[in-house]
Amino acid sequence: MKRVKGRAPLSVVVAIIGGLALAGIIFTEDLRGLTEVKEKVTDKEKKRTSLRTVMRTSALLSADQPPPPAVLSVEPATATPPPAPKMAFNATPVQRDGWYWAYDRSKKLPYTDQTCPYVDRQDSCQRNGRPDSDYLYWDWHLDDCLLPRFDPVSMLEKLRGKRIMFVGDSLQLGQWLSFVCLVNSAVPDTPGAKSMERSRTLSVYTVKEYNASIEFYWAPFLVESNSDRNIALGAGGRVLHVDAIEEHGKHWRRADILVFDSYVWWMTGYRIKSVWGSFGDDGYEELDAWVAYRLGLKTWANWVDSNERGLGKGRRNPVLQRKLADPPTGAYRGSGSDRRMMEVMSDVLGRMRTPVTLLNITQLTEHRVDAQVSVYTETGGLLVTDEEKTDPQRYTDCIHWCIPGVPDTWNRLLYATCSLASRLSQVTSTQRNASPLVTSGSS
Template sequence: MKIPPKGKTPLSLTIIIIAVIVLMSVTFTEDLRVLTGTSTLKPPKASSSSSSSSSSSERDASSRETNEAVIDEEDKIEFNRKKCSVTEGKWVFNSSKEMLYTDESCPYLDKQLVCKRNGRPEDKYLYWEWELDDCTLPRFNVENVLRKLRGKRLMFVGDSMQRAQWQSFVCLIQAHIPPKRKLIKRNEGNCMFKAKDYNMTIEFYWTPFLVDSNTDKYIITDPNKRILQVDSIAHHARSWVGVDIFVFSSYTWWMSGQSIKSSWGSFANGEKGYEELDVRIAYKLGLKTWANWVDSSINPNTTRVFFATMSPSHLRSSDWGNEDGIQCFKETMPVAQRGFSGSGTDKQMMEVVTDVIERMKVPVTVLNITQLTDYRIDAHVSVYTQLDGKVLSDEQKKNPLRYADCIHWCLPGVPDIWNQLLYAYL
């Protein structure tokens, strides 16, 4: 046996030491990637030569883009609610996207939201998919949804944005259920879809402020006449008993641009018994009332609670650099600017949601739809809607400043992606 010179390490031992160090380095860095959202794995760069022709360079560039796309997909992890950020991603156009329903195939859509039927001339808005940076977002699988929801009640609670998400969810699954085995009921704004063979209901409960208000049963269009009870939720909560999965949301109706009138105890005194509150203060008080109900009434072992963040409006085209535009009118492409946030997103209101939910005892999953939705200036109903049961006339469509709706969303459309996120968390 040959003894190595004193002070020198055998080659085999040296190789082992180096291998261990490299492995530890990679492991540490990949753990750090999970925390920071960055990746240490980089796609190979295609080499280029100064003497290559322009056509060859184009082919190299095309090949490089393809390789990068493949490697990026391979580097992504399967969706994990604790590790994946649904806000970090981009909209990708997919002309071969499979449509699980259309505005012709689903009979449960509000007529105001069926943009194609209401005359929208192009349909590019239908073919955008939300692609996460570091994770693979699972596609909405109807069979899995029906299996997961067997014997359960799923309820969307909130305003017209939640009603749109309810309609989207129902339309995504209803084609898989025979006509005689499904039932739908609508009553004073509240809706219920039942799949009999699964003993499952998908419900919508109308309460635009979550807390009690005088505009719950009959809609009061004048914000000055609306009165809330920011300390009371009892009237609504009676209808929430026995629900297995909640998806709450409340934002749009708070943003009237005016202070919030709130009474304490009842509406018996009418307009004489209210106090005017700053919007954010009233919003926080209202959310605390909701949070107290959740903490005192929900068993987290049997019931899941989601809270969907704000759905942005797009009322100021200068936000995305279209100085000559009129709100979202004639927009046909999402905003490409990474991290775009328009004036229809109130970050202070978002902070209120975060602050209240972080202090709750019952775990609440935040369904963060705001960032991905803010890019979609192209997907509102705009002038392709209905007014008093009639499609807007050509003359009305020529007046988008008055008639364009840049708050609500076409269906099919963006709310389908909200439900894809919900499915990923389920």
Template sequence: MNINKRNLKLTNMKQPFTASSSSSSLIRKARLSPYLFTLLAFIVFVAILYGEDFVCLLGQLDPNVDRLATITEKRWEKLPFSIGKAPDGCDLFSGRWVWDDSTRPLYEESECPYIQPQLTCQEHGRPDKDYQYWRWQPYGCDLPSFNATLMLETLRGKRMMFVGDSLNRGQYVSMVCLLHRLIPEGQKSMETFDSLTVFTAKEYNATIEFYWAPFLLESNSDNAIVHRISDRIVRKGSINKHGKNWKGVDIIVFNTYLWWMTGLKMKVLHGSFEDETKDIIELSTEDAYRMAMKSMLRWVRKNMDRKKTRVFFTSMSPSHGKSIDWGGEAGLNCFNETTLINNATYWGSDCRKSIMEVIGDVFRKSKFPITFLNITQLSNYRKDAHTSIHKKQWNPLTPEQIANPVSYADCVHWCLPGLQDTWNELLFAKLFYP
């Protein structure tokens, strides 16, 4: 299916509703148990401005809470690239999935040559396409149709960069697929230089880039190809090791989460990886993550111009490695899952509330406007959308694996087209209607 023609027009574009409200809290259909009232002040503290993934936290505290809308505060002047705003009181990240076979998918897998073979599920034998036809519908408002022409014209003469891990790379590839069909052959290219991949739209003098930095800080997992290291180490105060490659971008989208989740502790290096004797200490995952978040915000403050540039941070991408979490049979996972989780109170088991608290605490103190893309809850429902076994396998499968597909199903990454196109629709909405 081609990109819908209405998406190519600058006029008659459906007006989006963005997550905005007054500085007072907006609580919808929430059944608050008494002890949650005592935590309301803390919730407001965490949620102000960014709409952090505090619904994940609430879900763990009280599964009877249906929904708590994003709480925002008018702290910033008009943000760069914004062309309007929506009425107060709509949370883009709170809603439901609806079947839509008239406008979805936004492109075909076979039409986008930039999708890496880890994400081409149809090419690797997935028998169904249902995962491609779901559209995110916020409660009481709509997402705008993704307007590829508007996006490309906005990027004219500019650089957009995604920085982070393979999940952010999936979102990056999705963005390229959403845009590339408007660019004539011979006027576009994609090249990779170590950790940096660059898609160039020559006619627009624009680039859309991805930079591999799974921790944002320098680490022993920074090799873009060989990075499967179980004993992971990050280097304190090393943001500029990668950050020097991010300078000059106009729009930057960060993510970092999955690689931190290796246990309760994280190894942190003081000094250099080149030192003969290495000074390594262990910090709690939360303290190490806080260190990285502070470094990222410090880099943003020093290197981004709040009057010309925009910064986004994408929340954790959930996995579906245990079907028992959603009421399935023990010992199974996302393999062969083709339906959505239809329980609105489902929060998943990998929602690490302590990390969300770190994000809320650090971002609250930011002196630079960061737009938070809260993709966690809406992605939690999508156990159907993972690559599972339908991807290129870089290592030969053992006979035992072949006999038991559950054992090698990838329940972390997502098929394209699919869920990550919605992440970019949310990015589009927040870029132009913050």
């Protein structure tokens, strides 16, 4: 059951702030229900055999701990009634009481960091010498809904003649690479069938047969800053132009689907040097992260509202992704994010004229610390050495994720959302003269 966001007659805008997002014509509240499920999982869950190991959301994995060898929660077979059939992932609201990760060694991997030539060295855990592979075989499930698998051919059909652009930081770069590898698994290796152009600011993967473009644009704050090109400045030297976004936005306008992500770079622990108006970098004011974040998000929201009908070939609905690494100081359980930052995000989104769908992947990601790159990565352009691995406190990367791995699940949700948007778009176009659907993005 794989469906993805179809290409609506408009572009799709996706905003990511610690999670995952996608746009098209979408039931905003229904999709929020999908990913903002409460952390608790119903005890009714059923696991079939020892071939599948269920990891409830309360069970955290560690990087050096293999998957549990047996079913963690199962009722006696004699006392367990046949489970109710799961509902298909669709636009009808369903009660989502829980979710879980399930281990399935029989799962076929669509690609590896050896078969996909585009995975960055930083994320290539297997190529970098990681000795185990169990982290690759966990699947994310909803208790009462069937989540479609990522179907690369179906996704390419939805992208035929279109551009999808991922905008954000290095976590967003990882999701883009995962998306490219998933799609690339269905593209033949014949000369001219596909191409990849990488640069510091804009990277583009194209599939000739579908005239489809899958792009990544580097903008870790979404708004402009003096460190957009000069990462070496470090957190202490950054100055954000919290009311300026056009230098980036001019590259986004012709995209049909936009997926945004911005959170981690705001959470450095430093007060953020911010300027606005005609003040230069020297006229900055130091603001708490959540204050600067509000100003920056409002600038982004205003840009989306102003360009909602000018993106791509038609209109689109923004989607906000939430994608986080380890919970920062001040985080609250089950969110992996700072409460004030999340309140700011909700408030800004709630005031937007353009409907925005938020896919919150933070909670499901929090429980997969086993899939972080850890010490199987590079630093300063060099692989972490065996000697450095003996000092994990210093050399462990707890921000980025192995590819393949958890980012594939983010894209599975993105795909499911795209499928839903595609179906809603078709229904909207065939019922244009009927009573309006109860959707958030069909204006």
